[in-house]
Amino acid sequence: MDASVVVVGAGPAGLMLAGELRLAGIDVTVLERHAGRTGESRGIGLTIGTMEVFDQRGLLRRLGDYETSGMGHFGGIPLDMGVLGAFHEAAKTVPQSVTEEALEAWATELGADIRRGHAFVSYEETGDGVTVTVRHEDGEDRLRARYLVGCDGGRSTVRKQAGFDFPGTAATTEMLLADLRGVDLEPRMTGQHTDGGFVMVAKLPGGIHRIIVGEHGVPPRKRTGPPEFAEVADVWKRLTGIDIGHAEPVWVSAFGNASRQVTEYRRGRVLLAGDSAHVHLPAGGQGMNTSVQDSHNLGWKLAAVLRGDAPEELLDTYHSERHEVGRGLLANTRAQSLLILGGEESVPLRDVLAELVRIPGVSRHLAAKVSGLDIRYDMGGGSSPLLGRRLPHLPLTVEGRATSSTELLRTGRGVLLDLDDTAVLRRRAQPWRDRVDIVTATPGDVPADSPLAGASAVLLRPDGYVAWAAPGSHLGLSGALARWFGPALGQR
Structure with missing residues (x-):
């Protein structure tokens, strides 16, 4: 194989995926048809959800100086994002060109092979991989890889070549x-x-x-x-x-305001992320932010399969989790399209919504939706409000040193947080210690109304989502570890 993964497109989705794969030790080649960066500003903000993702990987410092804002909007109706009580505010002055530069520097430092001026032409899938044809100024090459990921935008050549269905509605304005x-x-x-x-x-x-x-x-x-x-x-x-x-x-x-989404995010050894998988009105910059989070979800799963840690079925959860997120994205941007682009007939709708957002529950619901904080994945059920959600930034003390849940995720590994110093729990997780950091920690002050209140232990996936929590998970710890990190040592 020339690379374990070939990624087509060096936009935010492709570069984020390249960095995630290299963080996990997977070799990756990124193909970009443009010979150099365009420098176009394009998307100009990072939602709270993406700010959390970037913080988890230590990327915020790479963005330079930027302004944050506690305000957002839904279809032009102002929203106070402060009702979410999030650790971060959205970044409002980060052009996409700066985001791409930061992600490329990160991925390159980790060892990603980024080839500009290399255009994807076609591919053939074999039993154990794909053969990709690439065109550049010196002619054509063929690259062998285990997987091909299309991150090449709304007009994706990978999507068309692989025959993904892309239903939806055409633009009306x-x-x-x-x-x-x-x-x-x-x-x-x-x-x-x-x-x-x-x-x-x-x-x-x-x-x-x-x-x-x-x-x-x-x-x-x-x-x-x-x-x-x-x-x-x-x-x-x-x-x-x-x-x-x-x-x-x-x-x-x-x-x-076209609105389309592929019916599946994976077809065999070909996967799609970002605008290759979904296009919509770019209301509030949600497209670029969702694209980054697609890759954040896919990267660690693809790496686990390629390392042999987890079975290939883990990749099916990429579709089940992110397709639902994409479906919700299309629904909320279509609703915003009516509010933004509608004429006189939309005035009553805007007036009613402006009244509704004064209700705290409505404001919180819409703010979470456009911030990417309403996402909750299926983790097998349970009563804990943490399950399936990204863990909020949690200050911790570990062996006398001040740290945080966010900092513990910088390595891209899973983390078991033992918040109650339970030796039995730590012993149970030992067979997964090659993939999961087992950390005994003392949390900072946790408000009584926090979903963290009363939690004695939390299992975090590499993307920061809670896969198991005690008390309150139907699935046992060993079952959760096996589901998301593969068989225990000695059982592969």
Whole structure:
């Protein structure tokens, strides 16, 4: 084999997956058709869920200076994200280009082979792997790998080559985007409705303003490339009365409200992650953030199978967990599309929702949804509210040293947190010590209303989700360890 895994696409999903695989010791080659980074800002924020993921891998420091915000929105309706009580706030000033640069540096330092100017052409699947054909300036090569993962975006060549079904709805309208220098516009972070459409303004680093405009009732145009800036400026002036024609465009693009999702995230030795698997209106930057979390979920599972720690069936949980997340993503972005892009007929809906978000339970529900904090995976049932959720940041003391649950996950291994100094529990986990860190820890102050209150032990998967908790899990500790980390030592 030339590599254990070939990843197509060096965007956030592909680079996150490459880093996760290398963290677990798996060799990976990333193919990117562009010869260099585009430098395009694209997605401009990290949700609270992705901030937690990046913190778990020690990546936040690589982002440089960034601003955070305790506010968000659902379809342009402002939301107070503080109701979640999360350890992090969302990052609002991190362009996708910075995110990609940080992820590429991390993956490269870990030993990932990233080949720019190498375009995926086709593949053939054999019994024990895949043969990938790659085109570059010197001709074509063929790479042999155990698995192929398509992270090559909404127009994914891997998805088309592998024959994945991609049902959904086509775009009915489009929005125009421009990143500009030389203008000073009042921020409209959650957007603003005008008589003829929708406008938004966000300030980016380096004195750049991002504007987004969309006119009601205007169908999407068939384009072979990005729109001209003059078209964006004309729509902006019609909707706001402000002339921005003198500005310097840094990046101009258009996007629609198409909504599609593949029916399966895995077909044999081919898997999809990120926009290759789902496309939708990019409301609140959820697409890029969901893509990163797809790869965070897939990486450790693929590594466990390749190392021989776990059976191949573990990969089926990638589909069962992330397809459901993607389905929910499409549902909430379609709802937001009606709120953002609808005309006069949507005004009553927006008014009613603005009233509903004043109810704490409604506000918390929507804030968790757009933050990626509403995710709960099936861990076999039980009464513990921790089961299936990512463990909130928990300060800990281990052997007299201050640390946290987040820091313990930096190695990408599983973690058994013994919070009650139970020797029997630690002995039971010993047969999995090659894959799971067994840590006796004293937690910091835990509020009485916290889901952690009363917990004596917690088993964390490498992605930070709680696979088992005591008390309150139907599945025993040994069963949970075997389910997520494979057979015990000596039983493989």
